[in-house]
Amino acid sequence: MYKGYVSLILHAHLPYVRHPEYENYLEENWYYEAITECYIPLLNVFESLKNDNIDFKITMTLTPTLLSLMSDNLIKQRYLKYLERLIDLSEREVVRTGKYEPHFNPIAKMYESRLKETYYSYFDKYNCDLVKAFRKFMDSGNLEVLASAATHGLLPFITLHPEALYAQIKVGADTYRRFFNREPDGFWLPECAYISDVDKILRNEGIKYTIVETHGLIYGTPRPKHGSFSPIITPEGIAVFGRDIESSKQVWSATEGYPGDFDYREYYRDIGFDLDMDYIRSYIHSDGIRINTGIKYFKITGKGDYKEPYDRNAALEKAAIHAGNFMFNRELQIKYVSGGMDRPPIIICPYDAELFGHWWFEGPDWLNFLFRKAEYDQQTFKFITPSEYLEMYPENQVSSPTTSSWGNKGYFEVWLNQTNDWIYRHLHKAAERMIELANLYPYADGIKRDALNQASRELLLAQSSDWAFIMDSGTMVEYAVNRTKLHLNRFTRLYEEIKDDRIDTDWIRFLQQTDNIFPDIDYSVYQSATHPLCL
């Protein structure tokens, strides 16, 4: 009998960065880097655990935009080209460092070998189908995947138009069903942004549970008697789990967290920036903009600019120590907490998946060590998915969580400040117009139907919380501003053409190929009569 349970939840998400209009688009690299550094390393960890009969349990979100990128043929082809170029660079680096910088040579060889293995995994083993690769672990019962909103819309800012709120959730849940051919048990609220308006819609989609930030749960009413150590049930019957503070800090915190250890790889020293332009030119952006290549030779070393060469073995040893530390702390935490509870506690540990491998290079190794150590070195807790916990402990305290998010300061300031507040006027107007169109033309067919469906796509793409987040972060702001304007301008033109009955067929076909997400979307999801808040 275990004293408690731990649920690791990795939220994998990227906005829909697909630009067929250009051969080489900088922001598509976000996705290519994530495959190389995060998704494939995670899959390799799962594979190795499975091969060694480690009964691991992990929960993930694969958001609808990410699933759509993973399954897109153009993006698949472009990723292979990206990887081939990177392999070429890594081979040249082995030669260059062998001659001129021998202290980096072992690390250069490591990259060459990793990149070639990545190519083998992606192309030969997974046949370029990452969705299938993840689905395999769902089928084996090791991985539970949560559904999420269609384009990672910040749901509390969409509540002004319940039909649009419904569309974000419904299209997201339907995308999950299309890719995984099963019903979702859990639903990841983008940015953990909770507002009670979502409950009824989640219930209508058959969702059993969601996750909120710690204070979202513990500031709930009535006060949850177990804090964030067991779920609560909302008045609509949705189970809500709360993020655990202690374990979050250990992994997440920039200052106290494991990823900042001096033995780990330094993210901010990349040969894309460090090497001579003449040498690196053909491996960075075609416009000569320096970019991260993923080849980085230094360890964090210390707080200053002085950096020493990365030592892979020392970093792996540190990852093992940190995995042991994480396990030990969970044991202590569970022993302490379980004394005051009438059931074993569950520790909910959600993280951005891209932290693992991309920002924290050793993150996947840490995960690998953690599952292995937990299997053999302790008996206090077991890894579990939230669904499994609910099956064991279905009856929980009724409480209403408070409106909250996992963003800086815990509410919505990240997405609502002077850098990004201007977008909501336009997003709300577009939502209002989309509902107007859906109500006005309930039985459209032919090109009008195509135009209405495309208008739905453009609205959803404009609603991604990523654009407001990037505007706030201060880097790549122009891209986020332009994406917001692009989709809203496209939406408005569609709205006007549909209402004036002068639809430009060629343009619709162009948009269908360019913003091609959600191929089976049905604009009627925006009809007022059909959404659950109106029933």
Next chain:
Amino acid sequence: MNKYETRDLPHSYGDTKIALLIRDPLWVFAYWEVSDYKKHGFESNFRIEWSETNPALKVVNLTENNFYYINIFDEFTDNWHLEVGSPKTTLFLEFGRILPNNSFVSLCRSNTVTTPANTISEDSHEYFSIVHKKRFDDIIYDRITKELQYGISTPGSRFLK
């Protein structure tokens, strides 16, 4: 992304409306616009030039059952980050004009929002429940009742046509 498709969005949409968003337990954000039609109507109703009046917000606090006004000194201001200063407060705003006699004329009213909690609740009641059983019965019955059309599939119906 081409420049035409990423051109600036319109300043307004010809509506008269005010919308309210929650930022955190202490702050909300409002944006508004007033149509020319509404402005002309206001001018003829009150027999006054628009420019002789001043924009203002009325903050209606439903939790504490009170209200107050905020003068907006800039005619071109169309949004406001407002410190309401109290969590778990239900409120709405009205945008309007202050007449020379200091009375407020409301032109539009916002949605109602409730600011989030930022402390642990004093309510410690314990009720227990389980996850809804939507999947296992509601969904099935939803589907059946949607398909259900009385009479169509009853054996006798074909003879009645």
